[in-house]
Amino acid sequence: MAKLILKKKSKRMTCRRKFKILAKIREHHRKLRKEERKKRKEMKSVPKSLKFKPLIHIPNSCPFKEEILNEVKQNKLQMEERKKAEKEEQKKNNLETIVHEAELKQLKFQNSELAALKNLEEEILKNKVKGFDDFKDDLKRVVKRADVILEVLDARDPLGCRSSDIEKMVIENGKRLVLVLNKIDLIPKENIKKWLAYLRKEFPAIAMKSSTQKPSSKLGWVKGPLVNTSKSVGGDFLMNILANYCRNKDLKTSIKVGVVGKKNIFSAFKKIIV
Structure with missing residues (x-):
């Protein structure tokens, strides 16, 4: 009888099937790694207190079971109280640190403010001294030339506008000084007369009202005692005094006149044509 021989199946396969199997294996391994990473991440996020801890069981046959359980309970309470005390102490230290840092910042801010204020005061004083020196040099130049x-005075406060140092400098340089009482339209006539009488005891004095006309209009003055006008009043008296000084000095053409006083007082005085 002839023996039947079965042909062994070959393990050969197409490349398409082979690569498909390898791709499925890679995908399976990728999923396993992903799950592993996910589990590790979840375990890290769980607090240590919630992680699994092995329980220690005391058998009932132990003769000192109650004492051991009481001791464990007492140790647990002591540990909780110690942790609570440490937390309160840490909180207190944090508060003290915050207060201390705030005090340091405030002290630093105050020191910086004081330093800035001191520098500002020094700068202001330096500017004042510089301005005074410049004013003094200009005054000497005016008096010399x-x-x-x-000397222009405010009729409302003549004594407050006078400067004894300026008057002394003018006299020492041998120059003539005339006191000009400006803004006479702001005080009563009786006060004007009394002030003129008082000032003329020391130097020649005249009363004037500066022009309030617009710069575009033709400026001029009014002769006589009229005060309620936009034109200058008292300019004719000033011209007469200057003309007398020209004759006294044998001058026939011109005379140099210097004007001193506070800025706000003779700002309008410059409009007078001399």
Whole structure:
């Protein structure tokens, strides 16, 4: 009888099937790694207190079971109280640290403010000294070049506008000084007369009202005692005094006149045509 021989199946396969199997294996391994990473991440996020801890069981046959359980319970309470005390102490230290840091910042801010204020005061004082020196130099130059010095005074406070140092400098340089009582339209006539009488005891004095006309209009003055006008009043008296000084000095053409006083007082005085 002939023996039947079965042909062994070959393990050969197409490349398409082979690569498909390898791709499925890679995908399976990728999923396993992903799950593993996910589990590790979840375990890390769980607090240590919640992680699994092995329980220690005390058998009932132990003769000192109650004492051991009481001791464990007492140790647990002591540990909780210690942790609570440490937390309170840490909180207190944090509060003290915050207060201390705030005090340091405030002290630093105050020191910086004081330093800035001191620098500002020094700068202001330096500017004042510089401004005073410049004013002094200009005043000396005016007194030296001028033949007559007009000291402009505010009729509302003549004594407060006078400067004994300026008057002394003018006299020492041998110059003539004339006191000009400006803004006479702001005080009563009786006060004007009394002030003129008082000022003329020391130097020649005249009363004037500066022009309030617009710069575009033709400026001029009014002769006589009229005060309620936009034109200058008292300019004719000033011209007469300057003309007398010209004759006294044998001058026939011109005379140099210097004007001194506070800025706000003779700002309008410059409009007078001399």
